[in-house]
Amino acid sequence: MEEQFAEFRAELDETGSVYEQLRIIAANLDSFIRLMQAALMPIHHCSFPQVKEKVKGYMSDLCGLYAQLAHVIKDKPGQYYRYHDLWRNQTSTVVFVLAFLHWLDTGGLLTHTETEALLNLDPAVFGIDLEDYLIGLCSFSNELPRYVVNRVTAGDYNCPKEVSTFLGDLYTAFRTLNLRNDHLRKRFDGIKYDLKKVEEVLYDVKIRGLLNGPSLQATATGNESNVATSHQ
Amino acid sequence: MEEQFAEFRAELDETGSVYEQLRIIAANLDSFIRLMQAALMPIHHCSFPQVKEKVKGYMSDLCGLYAQLAHVIKDKPGQYYRYHDLWRNQTSTVVFVLAFLHWLDTGGLLTHTETEALLNLDPAVFGIDLEDYLIGLCSFSNELPRYVVNRVTAGDYNCPKEVSTFLGDLYTAFRTLNLRNDHLRKRFDGIKYDLKKVEEVLYDVKIRGLLNGPSLQATATGNESNVATSHQ
Amino acid sequence: MEEQFAEFRAELDETGSVYEQLRIIAANLDSFIRLMQAALMPIHHCSFPQVKEKVKGYMSDLCGLYAQLAHVIKDKPGQYYRYHDLWRNQTSTVVFVLAFLHWLDTGGLLTHTETEALLNLDPAVFGIDLEDYLIGLCSFSNELPRYVVNRVTAGDYNCPKEVSTFLGDLYTAFRTLNLRNDHLRKRFDGIKYDLKKVEEVLYDVKIRGLLNGPSLQATATGNESNVATSHQ
Amino acid sequence: MEEQFAEFRAELDETGSVYEQLRIIAANLDSFIRLMQAALMPIHHCSFPQVKEKVKGYMSDLCGLYAQLAHVIKDKPGQYYRYHDLWRNQTSTVVFVLAFLHWLDTGGLLTHTETEALLNLDPAVFGIDLEDYLIGLCSFSNELPRYVVNRVTAGDYNCPKEVSTFLGDLYTAFRTLNLRNDHLRKRFDGIKYDLKKVEEVLYDVKIRGLLNGPSLQATATGNESNVATSHQ
Amino acid sequence: MEEQFAEFRAELDETGSVYEQLRIIAANLDSFIRLMQAALMPIHHCSFPQVKEKVKGYMSDLCGLYAQLAHVIKDKPGQYYRYHDLWRNQTSTVVFVLAFLHWLDTGGLLTHTETEALLNLDPAVFGIDLEDYLIGLCSFSNELPRYVVNRVTAGDYNCPKEVSTFLGDLYTAFRTLNLRNDHLRKRFDGIKYDLKKVEEVLYDVKIRGLLNGPSLQATATGNESNVATSHQ
Amino acid sequence: MEEQFAEFRAELDETGSVYEQLRIIAANLDSFIRLMQAALMPIHHCSFPQVKEKVKGYMSDLCGLYAQLAHVIKDKPGQYYRYHDLWRNQTSTVVFVLAFLHWLDTGGLLTHTETEALLNLDPAVFGIDLEDYLIGLCSFSNELPRYVVNRVTAGDYNCPKEVSTFLGDLYTAFRTLNLRNDHLRKRFDGIKYDLKKVEEVLYDVKIRGLLNGPSLQATATGNESNVATSHQ
Amino acid sequence: SNNNSGTVSKRESVFCQQFQQYAQQLDAVNEKRERIVKASRDVTTSSKKVIFQIHRINRANRGAALQQAERDLHAVQSIHVRRVAQELKANETWKYKRAFSPGMQEFVEAATTLEFCKTGKLLTLQQLNASLSHLKDVSDAPFSISTGDYLLGVADLTGELMRLAISGVAAGQREVAIAVCGFVQALYKGFSQLPNTVDIRGMPKKMDLMLQSLIKIENTCYAVHVRGLEYPEDMIVNALEHEEIDSDQEA
Amino acid sequence: SNNNSGTVSKRESVFCQQFQQYAQQLDAVNEKRERIVKASRDVTTSSKKVIFQIHRINRANRGAALQQAERDLHAVQSIHVRRVAQELKANETWKYKRAFSPGMQEFVEAATTLEFCKTGKLLTLQQLNASLSHLKDVSDAPFSISTGDYLLGVADLTGELMRLAISGVAAGQREVAIAVCGFVQALYKGFSQLPNTVDIRGMPKKMDLMLQSLIKIENTCYAVHVRGLEYPEDMIVNALEHEEIDSDQEA
Ligand SMILES: [Mn+2]
Ligand SMILES: [Mn+2]
Structure with missing residues (x-):
């Protein structure tokens, strides 16, 4: 009996230590992501290229932290979900930051697979849970009304139209999901308030005949080539 | 965007359905284990062989139910712990029943590996969580005082000594584990009350000079060969 | 829309008034049953015939109160279960009292049908819900350890054997039911502890060689004819 | 609006100041009663006269504190129940301490009126709420199982019989009250468990033939005159 | 002990019966006030005179119910606060309804004394507790933001200014009170948010140049004489 | 053992008395700060110089109360943090009031050191905890949206720009701190919503072409010299 | 044995x-x-x-x-x-x-x-x-x-209508919000006149939620109304006309 | 910009x-x-x-x-x-x-x-x-x-002593329970005479746990005492003597 319990003791001690390792990495991840988010926020008042460079500068360290998580989990096959709660919130925030950046850059939606690729993750070992990804998209949506308000204040009158189209598509896409009455459903419900606010700004701009006006000025500064140009 | 969300929809629907499948199997497991437990309980008043046969009769169906769980999980590698809460309690009860039976049969402790083997489980796919196993042992310990009291009432005066030795060993073994202040620690704390109660019965038997007496009678009925003989 | 809500108001007012009538009868039932229970409790220290007479004296009033409930329900066919919560606990307590009395009298178990008959109830109109009956049996079981302890203290050393047999049978019978994870299952789990306690008393008596001793004295007082004799 | 609120302010300040006064007295009462209770608790291990003297020594200060409460309330006729919650628990504890002491002294129950008299209270001005008194009796009952266990350990084998009789009487008396489904009823239900525990101790003593044995020794030390003698 | 408990029983029965009487009156009061409140709520969408008539129609019955409470309490001097909890919430709601109505009618604040007068209450026997009155005012304040929003939607653009002034005064007046850290203080803190919301509506109206505009139309319909006119 | 506990009693009594002294001073501080806050609130509708004078009039009494706290703590070196909870909230509110006033006066941020200086505090004896200071700044931020709304309503259309710049700076500055997952972090998260609201007001003003318009009027009244001029 | x-x-x-x-x-x-x-x-x-x-x-x-x-x-x-x-x-x-x-x-x-x-x-x-x-x-x-199930179901309807009103406004269909508002006001009035029966579990909580939804709808109508007042009606129609068609196609 | x-x-x-x-x-x-x-x-x-x-x-x-x-x-x-x-x-x-x-x-x-x-x-x-x-x-x-930490630590000591007492009895060392009982009684008395200070968080709850432990210890001593009374002392010693040694070796 003694031998057997010696093994049990080893196993229990081991589990406790894995938990502790992951807890520490997740805490580092938490601090780090706050920095990234802080680097992204000036987008409300600064030019995009400046912000983009700063945020992208964090990517390799971020991948490093995820690699640490994946490394620990790799040795414990099948235990991703045993410890999943430790990095849920952080991952959603990462998705928020990367999806915002990607949209600023391309005007398109960062996909689930692209997110994993950006983070150098092998989904077979350590992927991004789908719900975490979708919640990240909701956070991204929540930031857009403020972005639109500030862009218009800065004289970019075409921004509301673009955001309204994008957000409308996202809302329509989300509506095709059959969500249970859970956290994700609540977060999704919030998107329509974002869309409503953006629509109100678009209305303000239209009613005043400002639409398409300032874009001429924008042209003057030579930023016409793609969607992202208006975010500079 | 639509295509992507169609995939998401499929994945979310799939996850919901896996959960529902496992929930149903676990509910069946629950009912079934109550039957097994009911078949074991007469051990307090009936002869062991009779009970043993009845309980063993349930084994193949039990393995079938676990095979169903394992089958679902097999297709979802790495998601054992995502759904673990669904079968925790049931598994601990199974361990309790099997460990009690094994002890009655051999006087020894059913090991973690032996339990998985009895259930035809491949730990690489679907094993028994160590904590669930240990909690099952605690339940087994909790049943022993009642067993000893009834055995002595039925005239088997050697039983307390055997149980006291076994339970003392188990208690000592458990003490070598470094438990956190959690559910398992609380369940473990209960073992010493079981041991105390068994010790009191042993004291009663000793003080009255009954020890070793009835075992002679037992000999007369030819049940001397192994520990289990005294449990009939 | 207003018309419809006017109808709803009328309907709900009507329901509220039925509810209030039943609530008052149930409150009276509650007080009354406390008296009956109080009349039964001296069984722990007094002779049975004395207690029996007192409790039986309450029967006709009790039937009257149930007749009142049945009278109200008779006019609302199919709505027994609408108001069932109002008299659940009271009914279980009645079953407890009647089953205890019946066992003291005959050593047997009062059946579901016999209970309804004792209360002059027509199950087609107002029966006793099976779960309420079974919960009443659980309460009866809960009282037996105390009864046994007091009987032994009073010198009746055969009582534990009889009660242990009866309670063991009851426990086994209950085990044949498929109980869900509900209140009844929790109450049933309690029977196990009652049985354990009674078995410990039986053990105490047996190991001290008191079993069958005092029954000789009992014989002397001429109370040998049936199970109930020892409870006097 | 200003004038009116000036009046409100005056009234609220006044109420607040009464509340504050009473709160401070009640806090002192609280500390003081903790000490009294601490002085009584050694009864579980020490001789009664020693404890009695100590506790009685606190009485005049205790009366002083109640006099302070009564003094404040006297000027606010009709507001006893406005502030009642401030001293409810304390008063119940006082009743517990005094009733325990009285029973140790005389073997009888301290009445409601006697309690008010002991505290020098004029019920017309500031009495003891009946429910607070009854809850105090429940706390007294809750202490008796522990007392009995310790007395028997100390060799006083007659104590369980006396306490069981007293507690049985108290339980029967309480049963005659119509309690609503409230806090008091829950506390009263607890008496049943106290009685059951005391009966189990009585059973332990009886089954081992200890009853009336040690009382011979007690006789030897000349403490035979009344119930209280056995508590020394 | 029996005699004493017979007295206790009488006293408890008496208290219980007073409690039951008051409980029933309070329950009626509760239903009745729900109707009154329901009659007031259309103020958000209907004209004031219509609503006023309807609500005033309830006054005599309301006074009748308070008279019933007062009648029971009259015979139990000093026990107002013993049962106060039974009618606290109802009374606050009454104050809310009456204060709202009064303000709509006069633009002024209904005083504490006026409230008691409206309800035909003699404060010497059964008054309205000051805190209950003040909590009623807080509820009134909580309703105003919704009222202002609906008035503006209905085209009354001067309403926000009037309400903002009134609520500002009320907030300032409340600030002069010394509130303890209790329920009332929390409710008072809510007024600040009501004021903020009303100020935001005022802002919306002002920034769009709507202030004082529609009042010209109002003039046209001849409703200029007092504050209340704009609420029609 | 008794001696040791006697020492502990003495020590704890001493601590309790210090605690009580500080509690009373802190309660006075609490009332006093409510007055100061009440004096500041009219800023939403009155001219700044008027409010400033009133609030500044309270400063010497406020310093007096802090001096009392410091006096008690001076005798207990190193125990500032033992009793810190007693004055935390009050101190944060003081910081809120003083920082608001300072900003109105100078358009700048009141520093931590300046706050201590204003209160005549010697940080070596009794300083202001940095977190309390930062929480006070958060409260100050929370008040700004309401301030901006009311200023714009009053016709000061430049205010949103100034506040938005100031609040943006404050938010950026806060972002440089590494906050743990605690109360301060939650409060800091609130600044984001304040900023968003102020940006929306700025947007409203901008899109309607009101920006810089009224400042001409302001010029007319001669209030051009510094940031603070627009708050009069 | x-x-x-x-x-x-x-x-x-x-x-x-x-x-x-x-x-x-x-x-x-x-x-x-x-x-x-x-x-x-x-x-x-x-x-x-x-x-x-x-x-x-x-x-x-x-x-x-x-x-x-x-x-x-x-x-x-x-x-x-x-x-x-x-x-x-x-x-x-x-x-x-x-x-x-x-x-x-x-x-x-x-x-x-x-x-x-x-x-x-x-x-x-x-x-x-x-x-x-x-x-x-x-x-x-x-x-x-049963009446109870019907009432509890209708109480939940309010929440869905609130969603419809807000996404209506988000899609530029401001008339939906106004229609919903009147309807929900009438519903809420009907509900608030019902007696408080023990029979229908959870009604008070649902009434609270209903009121919250109603207030959200009212706030939406308020915003639509206030925005509509800044410019003359015909100017708004002109400015938005072809855009509305646009938003149809998108949605 | x-x-x-x-x-x-x-x-x-x-x-x-x-x-x-x-x-x-x-x-x-x-x-x-x-x-x-x-x-x-x-x-x-x-x-x-x-x-x-x-x-x-x-x-x-x-x-x-x-x-x-x-x-x-x-x-x-x-x-x-x-x-x-x-x-x-x-x-x-x-x-x-x-x-x-x-x-x-x-x-x-x-x-x-x-x-x-x-x-x-x-x-x-x-x-x-x-x-x-x-x-x-x-x-x-x-x-x-500090005094506070010391007192809170000693309060927890009671729980450990309770475990020692019970496993002592379980191992046949009945004298441990008796020693522990007197010790914990004295401790509890000391604690119950302390003023109720806000400074030591969680003390009331720990006092409750301490009392629960004390009662468990007292019940253990009671059981030991009552059992010991059925037979004369020397008979007990004889019956248990060589067994005690036995239990030492096992433990
Ligand atoms: Mn719904
Ligand atoms: Mn410990």
Whole structure:
């Protein structure tokens, strides 16, 4: 009996230590992501290229932290979900930051697979849970009304139209999901308030005949080539 | 965007359905284990062989139910712990029943590996969580005082000594584990009350000079060969 | 829309008034049953015939109160279960009292049908819900350890054997039911502890060689004819 | 609006100041009663006269504190129940301490009126709420199982019989009250468990033939005159 | 002990019966006030005179119910606060309804004394507790933001200014009170948010140049004489 | 053992008395700060110089109360943090009031050191905890949206720009701190919503072409010299 | 001991015979409850899908999408609600109430939401029960939904209408919000005049939620109204006209 | 806009300079707290191991096992408690109290449990602090444990003693229970005479647990006593004598 319990003791001690390792990495991840988010926020008042460079500068360290998580989990096959709660919130925030950046850059939606690729993750070992990804998209949506308000204040009158189209598509896409009455459903419900606010700004701009006006000025500064140009 | 969300929809629907499948199997497991437990309980008043046969009769169906769980999980590698809460309690009860039976049969402790083997489980796919196993042992310990009291009432005066030795060993073994202040620690704390109660019965038997007496009678009925003989 | 809500108001007012009538009868039932229970409790220290007479004296009033409930329900066919919560606990307590009395009298178990008959109830109109009956049996079981302890203290050393047999049978019978994870299952789990306690008393008596001793004295007082004799 | 609120302010300040006064007295009462209770608790291990003297020594200060409460309330006729919650628990504890002491002294129950008299209270001005008194009796009952266990350990084998009789009487008396489904009823239900525990101790003593044995020794030390003698 | 408990029983029965009487009156009061409140709520969408008539129609019955409470309490001097909890919430709601109505009618604040007068209450026997009155005012304040929003939607653009002034005064007046850290203080803190919301509506109206505009139309319909006119 | 506990009693009594002294001073501080806050609130509708004078009039009494706290703590070196909870909230509110006033006066941020200086505090004896200071700044931020709304309503259309710049700076500055997952972090998260609201007001003003318009009027009244001029 | 266990066996059979009857009764009740619960869960899930489908309606797909929703709702009724009906005898509805109430409430929510989208009116309990009257219970009596379930379902309808109002505004259909506002005001008034009955569990909480939804709707109407006042009506129409078509195509 | 962002940058630097100081202060405090928390967690974990070690003592291994526990406890002190001490200035103990209190309480629990096993006496706060006096804090003042932490640790000691008493009886060492009972009675009396101070968080709850433990100990002593009365003392000794040795070997 003694031998057997010696093994049990080893196993229990081991589990406790894995938990502790992951807890520490997740805490580092938490601090780090706050920095990234802080680097992204000036987008409300600064030019995009400046912000983009700063945020992208964090990517390799971020991948490093995820690699640490994946490394620990790799040795414990099948235990991703045993410890999943430790990095849920952080991952959603990462998705928020990367999806915002990607949209600023391309005007398109960062996909689930692209997110994993950006983070150098092998989904077979350590992927991004789908719900975490979708919640990240909701956070991204929540930031857009403020972005639109500030862009218009800065004289970019075409921004509301673009955001309204994008957000409308996202809302329509989300509506095709059959969500249970859970956290994700609540977060999704919030998107329509974002869309409503953006629509109100678009209305303000239209009613005043400002639409398409300032874009001429924008042209003057030579930023016409793609969607992202208006975010500079 | 639509295509992507169609995939998401499929994945979310799939996850919901896996959960529902496992929930149903676990509910069946629950009912079934109550039957097994009911078949074991007469051990307090009936002869062991009779009970043993009845309980063993349930084994193949039990393995079938676990095979169903394992089958679902097999297709979802790495998601054992995502759904673990669904079968925790049931598994601990199974361990309790099997460990009690094994002890009655051999006087020894059913090991973690032996339990998985009895259930035809491949730990690489679907094993028994160590904590669930240990909690099952605690339940087994909790049943022993009642067993000893009834055995002595039925005239088997050697039983307390055997149980006291076994339970003392188990208690000592458990003490070598470094438990956190959690559910398992609380369940473990209960073992010493079981041991105390068994010790009191042993004291009663000793003080009255009954020890070793009835075992002679037992000999007369030819049940001397192994520990289990005294449990009939 | 207003018309419809006017109808709803009328309907709900009507329901509220039925509810209030039943609530008052149930409150009276509650007080009354406390008296009956109080009349039964001296069984722990007094002779049975004395207690029996007192409790039986309450029967006709009790039937009257149930007749009142049945009278109200008779006019609302199919709505027994609408108001069932109002008299659940009271009914279980009645079953407890009647089953205890019946066992003291005959050593047997009062059946579901016999209970309804004792209360002059027509199950087609107002029966006793099976779960309420079974919960009443659980309460009866809960009282037996105390009864046994007091009987032994009073010198009746055969009582534990009889009660242990009866309670063991009851426990086994209950085990044949498929109980869900509900209140009844929790109450049933309690029977196990009652049985354990009674078995410990039986053990105490047996190991001290008191079993069958005092029954000789009992014989002397001429109370040998049936199970109930020892409870006097 | 200003004038009116000036009046409100005056009234609220006044109420607040009464509340504050009473709160401070009640806090002192609280500390003081903790000490009294601490002085009584050694009864579980020490001789009664020693404890009695100590506790009685606190009485005049205790009366002083109640006099302070009564003094404040006297000027606010009709507001006893406005502030009642401030001293409810304390008063119940006082009743517990005094009733325990009285029973140790005389073997009888301290009445409601006697309690008010002991505290020098004029019920017309500031009495003891009946429910607070009854809850105090429940706390007294809750202490008796522990007392009995310790007395028997100390060799006083007659104590369980006396306490069981007293507690049985108290339980029967309480049963005659119509309690609503409230806090008091829950506390009263607890008496049943106290009685059951005391009966189990009585059973332990009886089954081992200890009853009336040690009382011979007690006789030897000349403490035979009344119930209280056995508590020394 | 029996005699004493017979007295206790009488006293408890008496208290219980007073409690039951008051409980029933309070329950009626509760239903009745729900109707009154329901009659007031259309103020958000209907004209004031219509609503006023309807609500005033309830006054005599309301006074009748308070008279019933007062009648029971009259015979139990000093026990107002013993049962106060039974009618606290109802009374606050009454104050809310009456204060709202009064303000709509006069633009002024209904005083504490006026409230008691409206309800035909003699404060010497059964008054309205000051805190209950003040909590009623807080509820009134909580309703105003919704009222202002609906008035503006209905085209009354001067309403926000009037309400903002009134609520500002009320907030300032409340600030002069010394509130303890209790329920009332929390409710008072809510007024600040009501004021903020009303100020935001005022802002919306002002920034769009709507202030004082529609009042010209109002003039046209001849409703200029007092504050209340704009609420029609 | 008794001696040791006697020492502990003495020590704890001493601590309790210090605690009580500080509690009373802190309660006075609490009332006093409510007055100061009440004096500041009219800023939403009155001219700044008027409010400033009133609030500044309270400063010497406020310093007096802090001096009392410091006096008690001076005798207990190193125990500032033992009793810190007693004055935390009050101190944060003081910081809120003083920082608001300072900003109105100078358009700048009141520093931590300046706050201590204003209160005549010697940080070596009794300083202001940095977190309390930062929480006070958060409260100050929370008040700004309401301030901006009311200023714009009053016709000061430049205010949103100034506040938005100031609040943006404050938010950026806060972002440089590494906050743990605690109360301060939650409060800091609130600044984001304040900023968003102020940006929306700025947007409203901008899109309607009101920006810089009224400042001409302001010029007319001669209030051009510094940031603070627009708050009069 | 032999003797003892013999006695046990004998007695066991006596007791167990009685208990076998009890076991049968309990099993029958539990199995029926389990079947009803499952049917009710299916009613809930499929009704929720109908509601989701309604939220996907826009000006462009309106005709087809409404018809789809109608077909789906009819399927819920004729497949899953029928399963509930077929389990019940007339006098058993209250016995199994908790098992099927959640499903019925969600069904009421879906049916009334759809009706509002089609006609702008409240589907009455009479209308609803008339549409169900072809579903017979075991005793061949027509199945019907109780007042309590109807009211609780209609209470939830408010939340869906709030969503419709807000996404309507988000899609530039400001008239939806105004229609919803009047409707929900009338509903809330009806509810607030009902007596407070113990029979309908959870009503007070739902009333609270209803009020919260109503206030959100009112705030939306307020915003629409206030925004509309800054410029003359015709100027707004001009500015938005071709855009509206645009937003139709998008949605 | 260019102008604007320029302004922002300039202002940012002004504010951020002030905030850099704040950030340094906050970081210093948080990092120190984090280090203390870690040290305290290590104190807790290793003290718990000492307590587990004490529970593994039996008659057979008593001498060696006690020595081992003593060595382990000394290691806790000289390694982990030292780490806490080295972080603190004299006037900072209250600032970081919540960070190290849990560890100190567990250390007190371990130290007092060990002392009771060795001598049957209470290790006093003076004795304990004397044994720690070689640990110096940053300002080179001797480190000491506060009255509050000592009392809370001793309160937990009761629970361990209860476990010792019950497993003592389970191992046939009935005298342990009796010794523990008198000791815990005295402790409880001491505690119940203390004033109710706000300073020592969670004391009332711990007092409740202490009373529960005391009652369990008393019940154990009662059972031992009552059982011992059925037969004369010498008969018991005879019956159990060689068995006792037996149980030593087993344990
Ligand atoms: Mn819904
Ligand atoms: Mn411990």
